[in-house]
Amino acid sequence: MQKGAPPLITLADIPAALGLLSRLPVNSDGARGAACAWAFPITGLILGTIAAAFSYAAAVIGLSYGLTAGFALISLVVMTGAMHEDGLADSVDGLWGGWDKKRRLEIMKDSHIGAYGVIALVLSLLLRWVALAALAQAGQLTVALIAIATLSRTPMVVAMALMPRAREEGLSASVGRVGTNTATISVAIAALITVALLGWSGLTVIIAAALAGAAVALIAMRKISGQTGDILGATQQITEIVALITLTALVA
Numbered sequence: 001m002q003k004g005a006p007p008l009i010t011l012a013d014i015p016a017a018l019g020l021l022s023r024l025p026v027n028s029d030g031a032r033g034a035a036c037a038w039a040f041p042i043t044g045l046i047l048g049t050i051a052a053a054f055s056y057a058a059a060v061i062g063l064s065y066g067l068t069a070g071f072a073l074i075s076l077v078v079m080t081g082a083m084h085e086d087g088l089a090d091s092v093d094g095l096w097g098g099w100d101k102k103r104r105l106e107i108m109k110d111s112h113i114g115a116y117g118v119i120a121l122v123l124s125l126l127l128r129w130v131a132l133a134a135l136a137q138a139g140q141l142t143v144a145l146i147a148i149a150t151l152s153r154t155p156m157v158v159a160m161a162l163m164p165r166a167r168e169e170g171l172s173a174s175v176g177r178v179g180t181n182t183a184t185i186s187v188a189i190a191a192l193i194t195v196a197l198l199g200w201s202g203l204t205v206i207i208a209a210a211l212a213g214a215a216v217a218l219i220a221m222r223k224i225s226g227q228t229g230d231i232l233g234a235t236q237q238i239t240e241i242v243a244l245i246t247l248t249a250l251v252a
Contacts, residue, residue, distance in 0.1 A: 006035065008181055013039045021153065022047060023081040034176035037160060037183070040153040041190040048149025051075045052142040059136070069132035072145055073125065087233015088124055089117030094230070095223045104223055105167055108230050124237055131244035134252045144247055147197040151206065152240035154190040155213030156232040157183050163217055166226035201250045205243050212242035 013036035015026040020036070021043045055072035063071070077085065093116045094108030107114070113121075135144045161183035195202040216238050220231045227235075 006032070008035075009038060009185065012036075014042050017043045018046060021083070022079050024079060034160065034178045035182060037157045037178045038185040038189070040157050041150045041186055041193065044150040044153035044190075045146060045193060047076060047079050048146035050079060051149065052145040055132075055136070055141050055145060059141075065136040066129075066133045068136050069129055069141065072132055072141065073129055076145075076149070084233040084236045085121055085124065087230040088237040089113050089121050090230040091220075091234035092120040093117040095219065101166070101224050105228070108224075108228060124241060127241050128244060131241075131248045134248045135244070138248075138252045140247070140251050143197045144244070147194045147202065148205070148240055148243045148247065150193045151190050151209050151243055152236050154186050155209065155216075155235045155239045157186040158213065159217055159227050159232060159235055163221065164226040166220070166224040166228050166231070198247065201247065204250060205246050208246040209239040209243045212239045 010032070012028065013032060016028040016032060016036040017039035018024055019026045019028045021040065024046075051072045054075040055068050058068040058071045090108045090110075090113075093110075093114040094104040094106075096116050097107050097114055098104035132141060132144070135141045157178055160178040161180055191202075191206055194206055198205060213235050216231070216235045217227070220227055224231075
């Protein structure tokens with residue numbers, strides 16, 4: 001680190017990241033912007049732990065695997081204010097509803113939801129619910145919620161570091177550019193937590209999530225030449241879905 005340069009990591013980055021990616025009440029001014037992105041997986045760890053607590057409580061009172069998984073899913077959606085789901089819906093509407101970059105970005109910015117977005121949301125929630133129920137039946141729901149919530153926030157950081165912004169306004173632009181070192185720390189944290197919780201199966205889940213994130217990035221580059229806040233949200237959703245399905249295949 002150069003003399004006088006801002007620190008790469010501060011503890012204040014954790015509430016800043018939590019305030020950016022959730023609706024949980026935290027005290028943060030967000031002054032460090034993109035510098036707090038290394039803590040995105042820590043945010044996932046916190047959200048996943050809270051969701052796991054809800055699912056554990058549901059299991060203790062004797063609810064079925066499906067209902068237990070449903071309460072876990074509801075808690076994640078509520079804690080994030082459905083921001084990632086909104087990003088997925090807007091991205092699918094725009095990327096497949098427009099014929100050129102300008103029109104696609106216009107559609108993504110529009111608050112109305114189209115048929116593509118509705119279908120994406122329904123399929124996303126259905127796939128996550130079914131996978132979580134299968135993991136509950138296999139006795140792996142608690143660790144899965146924590147590990148995958150942690151892991152799925154990391155591809156967003158990588159996308160912010162490696163991809164250009166598709167437009168110069170919006171959430172992604174306001175946060176700023178993520179540095180390579182920040183992204184590397186984020187990846188290392190997520191990988192360590194995932195393997196610690198899932199064992200060596202976590203490596204397969206990490207590879208699957210990385211491939212899913214890369215696929216979203218390639219589609220976004222081809223269709224709008226970069227990333228936006230909606231693309232980042234879609235990246236989180238797609239990697240979460242792929243990671244859940246991969247883990248289900250490994251343990252169920």
